[in-house]
Structures are given as C-alpha cells and as structure tokens.
Amino acid sequence: MDSIKKPNKSELEFLTLSYNRFYDIYDEIFDEDFWILDEWYRFSVISQGFLIYSELLNYEPIMYSVEKLRTSRPPMEYDIGKFLFKFVRNLLSHFPYFTSWDEIKFNKNIINWNKTDGSIDRFISKYEGHSEVKYRFWEEEKKRMTYISINFPKTYGSDDIYLKDLIEEKSGAQFSYILMxxxxxxxxxD
Structure with a gap:
C-alpha cells in the first residue's frame, strides 16, 4: 500500500528540492531589483524556473491539475500551462547557445536540423497564425495591473522568429511564473 502513496519518499525529496528552488526564483523575479541585473543572470534564473516546472510536470498529480485547466479556466490557459511553457523550456534546453531572452531566435530549419516533428516543431506548427492571447495580472504589493500579450508567429518557415516577439521577458516571465x-x-x- 505504501508503494502507491503519493508522494513516495523519492518523489517527496524531488518535490521538496524543486518547489523550494521554484519559489525562490518566483520571489526573485517579482523583486524590481532583479530587472536591473545583468541580462545573462536574469536569463539564467528565468530559464531555471522553466526547467524546474517542466520536470515537475512529470509528477502525475500535477498533470491532473494541468488537465483540469481544460474545463475550469479561461480559453487557452491549458495550452499555455502545458504546451507554451514546455515549448519555452525546450527552446532553452535544446538550443543552449543564447545568453539573453531577447536574442533567442529560431526558424523551421534550426528547429528541424536533426529531426522533424519534434515537440517544438509541433507546437509552432499548431499555433502558427493563431490570434494573440491577452492576460492581465494584479501585483498587490505594487498596486499595479500588468497586461500581457502572448503572440504566435504568423508564419513558420525560414524567417527567424524571436521569443521576445512571442512573449516579452519581464511581463512574460512574471505571468508565466504566476500561472506555473x-x-x-x-x-x-502547507
């Protein structure tokens, strides 16, 4: 019976490390001083949170929560909570030669350099030409509403697509972290 109890001992150890680091990053990116730091440092910290979140999606109970987004949240929130964040993670992981959010670029040739129909390719192909998705979030401590647009490429081919054009660094990272x-x-x- 203990073998099916969630979380088991190894899961608990993994979850504790992952959650603690994720929450530390969350607090850091909502500190205004973070955004005046070196762009390489910001990029590294933001990237780490996407990597942690994607690993946490492998924990079955978290995937149940993501699946509930399909019916319990606004349109596209499921796709963003599962697929957009994994897309960003995969860009960061599979193409690790960028040093800032604003320089991340890709095109169909780069994405498919090794094989076609990978997860990045499927994501961009599925959402190519999709209308923008708008969100807003309230920052209680600052008494400020922040508006964000998530844009999808109009075309996906040999022309470069910049991540910054899909989702802006500061508001995009903060929105992503709120949803994550x-x-x-x-x-x-507790």
Missing part, C-alpha cells in the same frame, strides 16, 4: 505557481500550488498542503 498556481498549478504547482494545487499540490501544496
């Missing part, structure tokens, strides 16, 4: 935290918090008791 909401999903992750579904598994937190």
């Amino acid at each position: 935290k909401e999903i992750l918090n579904t598994q937190v008791i």
Whole structure:
C-alpha cells in the first residue's frame, strides 16, 4: 500500500528540492531589483524556473491539475500551462547557445536540423497564425495591473522568429511564473 502513496519518499525529496528552488526564483523575479541585473543572470534564473516546472510536470498529480485547466479556466490557459511553457523550456534546453531572452531566435530549419516533428516543431506548427492571447495580472504589493500579450508567429518557415516577439521577458516571465505557481500550488498542503 505504501508503494502507491503519493508522494513516495523519492518523489517527496524531488518535490521538496524543486518547489523550494521554484519559489525562490518566483520571489526573485517579482523583486524590481532583479530587472536591473545583468541580462545573462536574469536569463539564467528565468530559464531555471522553466526547467524546474517542466520536470515537475512529470509528477502525475500535477498533470491532473494541468488537465483540469481544460474545463475550469479561461480559453487557452491549458495550452499555455502545458504546451507554451514546455515549448519555452525546450527552446532553452535544446538550443543552449543564447545568453539573453531577447536574442533567442529560431526558424523551421534550426528547429528541424536533426529531426522533424519534434515537440517544438509541433507546437509552432499548431499555433502558427493563431490570434494573440491577452492576460492581465494584479501585483498587490505594487498596486499595479500588468497586461500581457502572448503572440504566435504568423508564419513558420525560414524567417527567424524571436521569443521576445512571442512573449516579452519581464511581463512574460512574471505571468508565466504566476500561472506555473498556481498549478504547482494545487499540490501544496502547507
């Protein structure tokens, strides 16, 4: 019976390390001083959070929470919470030669250099030409509403596509972390 209890000992160890680091990053990117730091440092910290979140999606109870987004949240939130964030993670992981958010670029040739129909290719192909998705979030401590647009490429071919044109660094990272935290918090008791 203990073998099916969630989380088991190894999961708990992994979850504790992952959640603690994710929450540290979350706090850091909502500190205004973070955004005046070196762009390489910001990029490294932001990237690490996407990597952690993507690994946490492998924990079955978190995936149940993501699946609930299909019916319980606004349109496209499921796609963003699962596929957009994994797309960003995969760009960061498979093409690790960028040093800042604003310089990340790709095109169909780069994405498919090794094989076609990978997860990045499928994501961009699926959302090519999709209309923008708009969100807003309230920053209680700053008494400020922030508006964000998530844009999808009009075409996906040999022309370069910049990540910054899809999702802006500061508001995009902060929005992403808010949604990721909401999903992750579904598994937190204390």
